[in-house]
Amino acid sequence: MSAEDKLRYEITKCRTCEACKTLLDFSCVVFPEMFRLVDKERETGEKISTDELRKLVDLCNFCATCPCLDIRAAIMNAKTEYMDRYGLGFRIRIIENVERIGKLGGALPQLTNFLMQNEVTRGPIKNMLGIHRERKIPSFPKENFPEWIKGRKKNIRAGTKEKKKVAYFAGCSARYFFPEVPKAVVEVFEKNGIEVYYPEQQCCGIPAMLEGDRKLTLEFARFQVPRLAEAVEEGYDVVCSCPTCGYMLKKILKVGAYFSSEYRDLVESSDGFVKIPIGESPLSSTYGGFVWVPVELFKGMLRDEGYFSSISPKKRIMVAENTYDVGEYLMMLHERGELYTRLGPVSVRATYYPPCHLREQRIGRQMLVSIPSTPFLFPSRLREQRIGRPYQNLLDLIPELSLDTINGNYCCGNAGIMGFKQEFHQLSIKIASRLIAKIKSMSPEVLATDCLSCRIQFNQLTPYKVIHPIQIIKESYSNYQ
Secondary structure, three states: OOHHHHHHHHHHHHHHHOOOHHHHOOOOOHHHHHHHHHHHHHHHOOOOOHHHHHHHHHOOOOOOOOOOHHHHHHHHHHHHHHHHHHOOOHHHHHHOOHHHHHHHHHHOHHHHHHHHHOOOOHHHHHHHHOEOOOOOOOOOOOOOHHHHHHOOOOOOOOOOOOOOEEEEEOOHHHHHOOOHHHHHHHHHHHHOOOEEEOOOOOOOOHHHHHOOOHHHHHHHHHHHHHHHHHHHHOOOEEEEOOHHHHHHHHHHOOOOHHHOHHHHHHHOOOOOEEEEEOOOOOOOOOOOOEEEEEHHHHHHHOOOOOOOOOOOHHHHHHHHOOEEEHHHHHHHHHHOOOOOOOOOOOOEEEEEOOOOOOOOEEOOOOOEEEEOOEEEEOOOEEOOOOOOOHHHHHHOOOOOEEEEEOOOOOOOOOOOOHHHEOOOHHHHHHHHHHHHHHHHHHOOOEEEOOOHHHHHHHHHHOOOEEEOHHHHHHHHHHHOO
């Protein structure tokens, strides 16, 4: 069955199910269009065209709000098949490679900023790149994070496994547009006596994957995985300050890896069983747990044939199982009584927005969805990384900080590079409208979020200062007397 045929099957199944329709009505633009297409096909008998399906999958920004893994997998596989069939346009090729944009624009930041801010030059440049004329583009800093960290003599691997140490995966936006965020990460970890090592790195690959560009996505993954796995072998934990990068490293990279013969040989028990995580399936978001599968069944039915199967499954698992969100890691320290808690006052009224790829999602009831031929109940609270809201708990420790947290199913709508596209910009603003209204009703002095894509959108649509929660923690450490 082709990816397009699979997509047709899944959207028809979704229309029959509708278990998550109410949840997705708030911010998802895929499902309403999907239902419209299916209903039109049923009423007229006219088959949904390939062009209509291409437009449908282009609406998906992979926020992972939908709890059903089947439709997610079908959409992403269709995107990839369509890219293989029709290719990507020049404009998409340019903006999907955030790594390249960061390096080129950051090489001469003053010139780049002048060209993008000048009324004469910015219009033609945006038009050439397919960026909407009203989209605000972040300025390039005088010194990006790779340059800053390179100038520090501290970025050397520790020779001992006893010392607390982390390998920091910063993400493209932080490295090239908002270096104050990774700088704060480094300083907060060092304040806690933890050595921070910044391994050579490239884009996590999600922007390219969203465009169906398997070649570029795999290029990034083949660069990343061996380097991070090597760091893990040397005793480092991998930490991410970007929830989307963390989602890629912790969840997406390992899909299918537990079905590989390499993994089977590592964990096969003496009584002929293999231990596999429950719900290990394409783009799954089930909660944890393991199941023992007979080796003969494993050999006969299970294969690592996923998106990243060409990369060592052992290394993919190693990276995934040793990667943490920065807030998650700091909260773990606090729960063990190891967090440095000499926190000074930060007298500000802040609103915290937990982004899509991090926060928990509340669903009114349990949903029955299929996981390759096996019915499975999702719990009433889930989200991709299943770590709750560590920053909310950490910020509550800071004296004089007034903190409100946005609850409910809201989305900023920016979706990484999608909000920059000419054809998606206005839709991204529409998706964000509920959230922006909510934020303005709270009237904060400072708006905090750990997603820098959200930060770009908030800078576009609100008058508030927007910062990463780790910057507040850094300020609190600095204010302690």
